[in-house]
Amino acid sequence: MAVTTGVVLAGGGLAGIAWEAGVLTGIADIDPELAARIGTADVIVGSSAGSVVAAHLSGPAALYGLYLSQLTDQTAEIEINFDETSYQRTVLDVTTGAHSVREYRMRLVALARGTETVAQSRRREVVGARMTAAASWPAQRNLWITAIDANSAERVVFTGEDGIELADAVTASCAIPGIWPLAVINGCQFIDGATPSVTNADLAGGCDQVLVITPLTGPTTRWWDLRAEIAALAPARVAVIQADRSTVPLFMDNPLSPRCRRPAAQAGRALGRRTARWLAEWIR
Numbered sequence: 031m032a033v034t035t036g037v038v039l040a041g042g043g044l045a046g047i048a049w050e051a052g053v054l055t056g057i058a059d060i061d062p063e064l065a066a067r068i069g070t071a072d073v074i075v076g077s078s079a080g081s082v083v084a085a086h087l088s089g090p091a092a093l094y095g096l097y098l099s100q101l102t103d104q105t106a107e108i109e110i111n112f113d114e115t116s117y118q119r120t121v122l123d124v125t126t127g128a129h130s131v132r133e134y135r136m137r138l139v140a141l142a143r144g145t146e147t148v149a150q151s152r153r154r155e156v157v158g159a160r161m162t163a164a165a166s167w168p169a170q171r172n173l174w175i176t177a178i179d180a181n182s183a184e185r186v187v188f189t190g191e192d193g194i195e196l197a198d199a200v201t202a203s204c205a206i207p208g209i210w211p212l213a214v215i216n217g218c219q220f221i222d223g224a225t226p227s228v229t230n231a232d233l234a235g236g237c238d239q240v241l242v243i244t245p246l247t248g249p250t251t252r253w254w255d256l257r258a259e260i261a262a263l264a265p266a267r268v269a270v271i272q273a274d275r276s277t278v279p280l281f282m283d284n285p286l287s288p289r290c291r292r293p294a295a296q297a298g299r300a301l302g303r304r305t306a307r308w309l310a311e312w313i314r
Contacts, residue, residue, distance in 0.1 A: 033314045036073040036234030036266075037087075039080030040244035041224030043206075043285030044107060046079030047160070048100040049245050049298035053271055054083070055097040056302020057309065058090060064310045065090065068241065070171065075233045077176045078224035080243075081203035082160050084175070085196055088168040095163040100295035106159035107288040108148060112209065114282055120208060121251075131253050135183040135225055142180070142207035142221050150211040157201040167196050176223030176230045177202035180212055186220065187233065209286065226253040232262060239314060240266050245273040245281050269312050271305055273297075 039050055058065035069087040076084025086096040099105075124141050128134040147153075167173065167190030175188040177199070188199035194215055202213035202220035212219040223230065228250060234240045240263055247256045247270070260268045273281065277297040280290050 033238045034073075034236070035067070035071040035313070036075065036237035036240040037068055037071040037084075038075045038229050038231045038234055038240060038242040038244070039077070039084045040229040040242070040246065041078030041080060041222070042228070042245040042281055043079055044288060045280045045285035045290045045294040046245050047082045047096075048291040048294035049273060049277065049280070050080060050083040050243055051086070051093065051097040051100060052295040052298025052300075053243055053302040053305070054087070054093055056299040056304075057306045058093070058302075059299070060303050060306035061310050062090070064306060064313065065093075067313065069093070071241075073172045073174065073234050073237055075174045075176065075230055076200075076203065077228065077230045078204050078206070078222050080229075081175045081200045081223065082157075084173055085161060085164040085200060087173075088164060088171070092163040096160075097295055097299070099160075100291040105288050105291070106156050108156060109288055110209070110286060112284050112286045114285060117208070118250075125251070131226065132183040134251070134253050135178055135221070138207040138225055139178075139180045139183065139212075139221055142205070142212050145208045147209065147211045150214055153205075153210050153213075154197070154201050157204060158197045161197045161200065164196065174233055175199040175203050176233070177205070177213070177220040178223060178225050180219035180221055185223070185230070226251045227259065228254060229256060229259060231256070231259040234266075235263055237266055240268045241309075241313070242268065242270045244270065245277070247272050267312075267314075269309065271301070271309075274301060277301070
């Protein structure tokens with residue numbers, strides 16, 4: 031019986047996009063066949079930053095193009111005054127006392143609705159510019175992009191069968207509450223798919239083996255613990271690639287700054303090269 035494989039790509043801001051693209055590029059440097067297997071996994075789950083990278087797993091050219099775009103100073107990304115510690119304090123203040131994941135999400139929806147940000151159309155243009163090498167849903171591949179419905183607070187999983195543009199799904203998945211505007215698709219509003227789970231690894235349940243690529247392993251809130259998500263995937267075999275100590279500071283200062291992209295991408299590529307051999311031995 032064929033072994034089924036799930037790949038989970040987590041959130042992490044612009045630093046996360048760059049780092050994850052770097053990790054996968056580094057793996058491809060050492061073992062192109064392994065990289066191809068990752069790109070053709072039975073299930074690929076992308077949340078927030080991970081949705082951008084997941085969308086580029088359609089082929090080595092698309093992924094490498096995404097990686098190269100992290101190394102240039104020319105970008106459509108918006109530089110904002112953002113401090114990770116201050117933002118997490120705001121999230122904590124807003125969500126303290128929430129008694130369920132749904133209430134936690136609804137409080138962040140309220141934060142998003144009450145925060146003045148850039149226009150939704152401008153934000154859509156920015157995300158669309160990331161997607162030039164991945165303009166459409168890949169054929170014959172289970173690409174799942176997560177977002178949170180702002181009305182129901184339920185997680186939504188977008189696929190190529192939903193009849194929406196891939197860039198719209200990614201925009202919804204990357205709509206960080208209190209930072210970017212709510213995304214609008216067919217009249218419905220959405221916030222970031224990594225709320226509160228940075229990985230949404232449970233969506234890979236049922237796969238025989240699951241590879242999780244995440245710069246952050248948490249727990250970031252009482253509502254998300256990667257270890258618990260991994261335990262719930264049993265009896266699946268699970269491997270996790272996470273940021274090393276030298277890279278973690280990139281995610282603790284301003285992971286939304288375009289200036290973090292180059293060092294994060296280069297650090298990810300170096301880690302991917304170091305990781306490729308043991309990952310090739312692990313995967314079946």
